[in-house]
Amino acid sequence: MRLVAIVWRADISLLRRACEALQIDLVAWSREDLRERLDECLKSLERADFVLLHPSHEDAWSAVEVALEKIHVPAVAVGYDTSLWSLSNVKPEVVATANAYFVKGGYENVLNMLKFLVSEILGASGEKWAYEPPKEEKWQGFYHPDAESVFGSIEDYLSWYATRSQGSKGQKRAASDVRVERKPRVGILFYRTYFLNEDLEVVDALIREFERQGFAVISAFCTGMGDKEAGAKTSGEVIEEFVGKVDALVNLQPVFLATVEGAVSVLKKLDVPVFHPVLLYYKTVKEWREDPHGLSAAEVGWSVAMPEFEGLIEPLVVGACDEAEKSKHVPVDERVRKIVRRVKKWVELRKKPKAERRVAFILHNKPCASVEATVGSASHLDALESVARILKRMRDEGYAVENPPENGKALIDEIMRRKAISEFRWTTVEEIVKKGGALALVSREEYEEWFNRLDEEVRKKVCEAWGEPPGNAMVFEGKLVVTGLKFGNAIVCVQPKRGCAGARCDGQVCKILHDPEVPPPHQYLATYKYLEENADVVVHVGTHGNLEFLPGKSVGLSERCFPDIAIGDLPHLYIYNSDNPPEGTIAKRRSYATLVDHMQAVLTESGLYGELKELEDAIAEYRKVKGENKARESELRKQIISLLRKTRLFDEIKNELRRKVGERCGKVCENDEDFGEEEFDAVLDAIHKALSRIYDTQIPDGMHIFGEKVEGERKVNFIYAILRRDFRKALLRKCSAAEADEIAKRILRRFLSGEDGVEIAEMNAVLSGGEEILRLKEKCEEISARLDATDEMGALLHGLDAGYVEPGPSGLITKGKVEVLPTGRNFYSLDPFKIPTKAAWEVGKRLADALLRKYEEECGEIPENIAMYWMASDIMWADGEQLAQILYLIGVEPVWDASGRVHSFRIIPLEELKRPRIDVTVRVSGIIRDCFYNCIEFLDRAIRAVSALEEPPSLNFLRKHAEDAERAEGVKGAEGAGRAEGAEKYARIFSSKPGTYGSGVNLAVYASAWKTPKDLAEVFIVWNGYAYGENMFGEPAHKTLKSQLKTVSATFNKTTTDEYDMLGCCCYFSTHGGLTVAAREISGKNVIALYGDTRNEENVEVRTLADEIRRVVRTKLLNPKWIEGMKRHGYKGAGDISKRIGRVYGWEATTEEVDDWIFDEIARTFVLDDEMRAFFERENPWALEEIGRRLIEAHERGLWKASEDVLDALRGALLEVEGWMEEKMGVIEGEFQGSSIDVVTKEEVEAWKKKYEEVLHE
Secondary structure, eight states: OEEEEEEOHHHHHHHHHHHHHHTOEEEEEEHHHHHHSHHHHHHHHTTOSEEEEOOOSSTHHHHHHHHHHHHOOOEEEOSSOGGGGGGOOSOHHHHHHHHHHHHHOSHHHHHHHHHHHHHHHHOOOSGGGOOOOOOOOOSSEEOOTTSSSOBSSHHHHHHHHHHOSBOTTOOBOOGGGGOGGGSOEEEEEEEHHHHHTTOOHHHHHHHHHHHHTTOEEEEEEEOBSOBTTTTBOBHHHHHHTTTTTOSEEEEOOSOOSSSHHHHHHHHHHHOSOEEOOEEEEEEEHHHHHHOSSOSOHHHIIIIIIHHHTTTOBOOOEEEEEOTTTSSSEEEOHHHHHHHHHHHHHHHHHHHSOGGGOOEEEEEOOOGGGOTTTOTTOOTTBOHHHHHHHHHHHHHHTTOOBOSOOSSHHHHHHHHHHTTOSOOBTTBOHHHHHHTTOEEEEEOHHHHHHHHTTSOHHHHHHHHHHHOSTTOSSSEETTEEEEEOEEEBTEEEEEOOOSSBOSSOOSTTTBHHHHOTTOOOOHHHHHHHHHHHHHOSEEEEESSOOSGGGSSSOSSSOOTTSHHHHHHTTOOEEEEEETTOHHHHHHHHHHSOOEEEEEOOOOEEEOOOOHHHHHHHHHHHHHHHHTTTOHHHHHHHHHHHHHHHHHHTOHHHHHHHHHHHHOGGGGGGGTOSTTOOHHHHHHHHHHHHHHHHHHHHOEEEOSOBOTTOOOOHHHHHHHHHHHHHHHHHHHHTTTSOHHHHHHHHHHHHHHHHHTOTTTTHHHHHHHSSOHHHHHHHHHHHHHHHHHHHHOOHHHHHHHHHTTOOOOEEOOSOGGGTOGGGOSOSSEEOOOOGGGOSOHHHHHHHHHHHHHHHHHHHHHHSSOOSEEEEEEOHHHHHHHSSHHHHHHHHHHTEEEEEOTTSOEEEEEEOOHHHHOSOBOEEEEEEOHHHHHHOHHHHHHHHHHHHHHHTSOOOTTTBHHHHHHHHHHHHTOSOGGGGTTSOTTGGGGOOEEESOTTOOSOSHHHHHHTTOOSSHHHHHHHHHHHHOEEEETTEEEEEOHHHHHHHHTTOOEEEEEEOOSSSOTTSOHHHIIIIIHHHHHHHHHHOSOOEEEEEEOSSTTSOEEEEHHHHHHHHIIIIITOHHHHHHHHTTHHHHHHHHHHHHHHHHHHHHHHOOSOHHHHHHHIIIIISOHHHHHHHHHHOHHHHHHHHHHHHHHHHTTSOOOOHHHHHHHHHHHHHHHHHHHHHHOSOOSOOOTTOOOOOOGGGOHHHHHHHHHHHTO
């Protein structure tokens, strides 16, 4: 007798045991088998006498249903979802009884279920098949491996626990051990299934280790969702019994309740840290250790992403599948010890009085953009002022914080006075020690005592890169220098450099440029170890640092992963921008951070300034006098043309003019007399459109300060940034954009004042009526209430108390996500299987069409291959607009189920598509790779399906290029090893090597480690030549990447928000710019670079990269309004200005798309202006030195054709700045680089050259 079972892995163990007892031949398949070995599963059904199914809503089950209809074998479906019982083909009463056995669970019920089914559907009889009715098993209970049985109540369990002297398994207890009331208590919650299936090894291991570490343990199981009729409690109801009885909770269930709100409500009552160690469902310990990804995409979604919605933290892998049939779990002993130690540290923090707690704050910096100039780097946050305020608040709350700095300026002045930073261009380690910037000097012996306990492979990697301890980074007289300031029990440190060493920045010392997998130096590890021993909790301040991006697994880290090593057992809080879920998610998963998110910066209109404002005014006056005053009209025409030249707007509007008025538009900059009235009106329309694009861009009004309330006029601006589109839809029917903004803000002020009725008359004059007024008022009041409810400082202090930090959504408030407020929460991201959404699909189609139109306008033909930079922000901010765009370019449409999850795709026929299928070369971000791998797999499946279509190559460019590459024999052989047959031929998705981040080009640019564009192209190819897809995870595929780049027609990225732009991070020029320079070098063509804009989903645009650079430079970098906002934040603002200018240089280095006038204006605005130079001298001279040096380098490389007078003035200013630096340094020992620009390429560094050659020949 043969039973074929397609069930969940957890079902197999008891099923097999029961089948062996009954001598039934069992062929068991798991859901994973069904996905990966579908044909074999279906074939086995033909040889079955009966079939048992435990189905889900996955697509593969429809194939099972079809197969069963053909073979007519009795089949019974079991499970909690009654809608899936329809896969059964036997009597309903049989199905219902089988499910009663199954749901009640346990070995005896499984055994009797099989007896029942054999009797009822196969007609067997006799004593062997006599069955008992379903037996009641406990729905929930309190469990301990030493107890004879489970307990029905927590009181009974605690009574037993307190009085036991010897457990049922013979484990004796010391007298002191029974005094559990003196011990810290930890709760453990796990699934009833584990108990009934006797899958308890991991639970037992956790209980034993907690008890060994001095904890009393309360361990309970339940069903999760519960069943009121059956008497099964929900997880929430069981958790209620833990309230007031535990100091921490370890939850082994991915989801507590049916709703996030219900889970959060009960966990707020519990108010302790809730940990979520991961039990792997598909991998053995060996498989997990060997997998650079750590967890599969499905497990990330279920076991990591979903628990984050409920505020669960620290997803360490504590259990994996057994080697036999993967139906039970075995503990990962080292990880069990790790999670227990971490829980212990959190509980110790919770129990320690505030006056005794030691808190370490880590300020970030961007070493490549100047260590000295960028202390406190944090996206849209004044980290320095924030820390100063936090320290004072902590002192007021009873922490032993001594002499906290009065403000952020006092803090940074003290840091830089003592040089409590890393060595760099203007800082030597001797200076750091001499001026008191060292917190500690760690001897080699002290460090080795800890270092030698690390895994042998880890030690080998560190020593190969940096030498034997103490290495050559931050070493003074043989000791490792840990830098920082002490304020009593509070420490403030600047995060160490992680990829270079020495008081310089060049291609020789930048080891991470040579090898993206390079581990952090000894001093980096020593710093975090020092903090672990001298602090009770660490708080990283601002978005973002480098700890979470150290080499290691994507998620589910091991003891060989460097984020895991560095953070050690130290509780970790992270102040993070609520609008940046992509990188915040990495911090949660790879550095075990509990986030405390903060408000986004207040946005305001960019507005127009200087000659741009003059141009707008001249056009407005021209339109007023037109036809009324011919003399004034003629004068204004000349003025408009003159201003068009001065503002350099012509380059941005010339293509549009060419379409409207023909080739004669070129004369507009020389002579307007040949233009008729209609043609000049077209010129004015084009200018108006360009000015509107500038005016409509929103810019940050300075930065946020952690804990600061948004009040007064800033509150009006904040709310208007969210509601602007709603107001404008109503107002633009009757007035201009500027007038609409003014009226809307006036209305908002009245809404916020609470003067009911006062505003009605005015609003009725401009709005459509009472309903619209009421709707806008309700939205305004909701946002205002959410802003008022924000208590970021209180949330951080609660985190320092080791309380439960409430979870909340994340994303862009200005895209309508008001639920992101209030901030001060431990944010989560989204369901990765709902990407792209249906709304994003519509935007993506428009974006694809706009891209193709723009390319044809610029190049006169249709593109064959678009090289895309696909960032995680596309998923977390835009719900997958760019993914939808890519799918539509290749001619594929997602298919969604009723819940909105994407479960398959439809290939759009060519006759419906009405154009060729466009090939794509996708450079995907490391964050998508690590957090949303299901999206990569989905795209890869679509690409392969399209590549295999029997269509003419002229209409299917994916097929064309795959065949061309195959003929060139450049993608076979070694690159295909270990992958599905032919997979490498269709590789289109590339990224950095597993466990690494970034594209490398920014490092070469900042370190001046290049001479020609070819050097930068090579860096890009070496770093990013790893293929990803359904059957590939980081396979070396450099040849395939180069083959794809040969056919690239254009490169592309997009923006979806005003909060972030192409100058906001070096990753933009490094990756999109790197992709562009690589495509140009490999193809030998002048590949055009394009930029999409979906800030307004109803008006999707695509422009050239050069135009986008101009827009961003005009609206922010050169905008006096933006500059004044930065200046309010002193040192931090100066550093942010410097970083943005460095990125302008990065775009020019990689693409040469930056106009000379932009560099001219940067020089005049920031270096040659006396007032600005005085600001930099006072606040951050290192930032001005960085700006001046980059400008000089741009000129020396031929990237900027500057006039001699500007260059002379620039050199003079830079000499003056160098004088400031040397005066600040005083007389010091040790060599330092200063302003010297030292060009060192791989040709001068043998180890670097060798490494690149090895990679390129893999």
